Amino acid sequence: MTDATSDLRDDRVLLERTSTAERVADILRTRIIEGYFRPGNRLSEETIVGDLEISRNTLREAFRLLSHERLLRHELHRGVSVRKLSVADVIDLYRVRKAVECATVRALVAGQPGIPAIEAAVVDGERAADAGDWQQVGTANLRYHQAVVALADSPRLDELMRGVLAELRLVFHVMSDTRRFYEPYLARNRQILGRIQAGDGEGADRLLAVYLDDAERQLVEAYTEESRKDAEPR
Numbered sequence: 001m002t003d004a005t006s007d008l009r010d011d012r013v014l015l016e017r018t019s020t021a022e023r024v025a026d027i028l029r030t031r032i033i034e035g036y037f038r039p040g041n042r043l044s045e046e047t048i049v050g051d052l053e054i055s056r057n058t059l060r061e062a063f064r065l066l067s068h069e070r071l072l073r074h075e076l077h078r079g080v081s082v083r084k085l086s087v088a089d090v091i092d093l094y095r096v097r098k099a100v101e102c103a104t105v106r107a108l109v110a111g112q113p114g115i116p117a118i119e120a121a122v123v124d125g126e127r128a129a130d131a132g133d134w135q136q137v138g139t140a141n142l143r144y145h146q147a148v149v150a151l152a153d154s155p156r157l158d159e160l161m162r163g164v165l166a167e168l169r170l171v172f173h174v175m176s177d178t179r180r181f182y183e184p185y186l187a188r189n190r191q192i193l194g195r196i197q198a199g200d201g202e203g204a205d206r207l208l209a210v211y212l213d214d215a216e217r218q219l220v221e222a223y224t225e226e227s228r229k230d231a232e233p234r
Helices: 002-033 045-052 056-068 086-108 115-129 134-150 156-172 178-197 201-231
Strands: 070-073 079-082
Touching: 002 045, 002 056, 002 134, 045 056, 056 070, 056 115, 070 134, 079 086, 086 115, 086 134, 086 156, 086 178, 086 201, 134 156
Parallel strands: none
Antiparallel strands: 070 079
16 A cells, blocks of 8 residues: 655655745745835845845745735836735725724633733833834834734634734835824723723724724825825826
């Protein structure tokens, strides 16, 4: 009787390359979430290959993975660049956020594991604001929302939110005055945290729903204004 697993030995190299590509994709995704790569930035294969000491094939597989996540875009003869999102993307991302985040907090119970991670993200955001580091405030804010979803204890939701939050960071670049955008949400993050700490899922849900509606409206208005300016004759 033939051992069915023996036919997989020839795929070891592919497995190793794919695993490495996934790790590289995770590094680049994290850089996007942290705000280092902006929409439209071209990604240099030569630079990334040299910095990470990986093969071009591995990097191209990582690029393919991130393109599937709608974070990168490949154009013939122009290479790979960070994707620019649209108003429709913003609306869809917030549709997902409202469904996932609000459902998560509605179901929470007092003393639930994972709350310390939310507390830490709130403190990190406040410290970054005190230091005037608004890019770091944005990163802390995204980690706050990742920690909120982690309350659901669902690896699938965690994976979904990593991609959603990476896309959101690309959306946030449309806000030219980052302090004006991020600062009001620091207090609101702490307010929602208070409801979560108290085990008040319904209260947290109400605050979060309004929070997300407000953020969506601001971003849609900013995208609309940017599109209007782009359409004006030069």
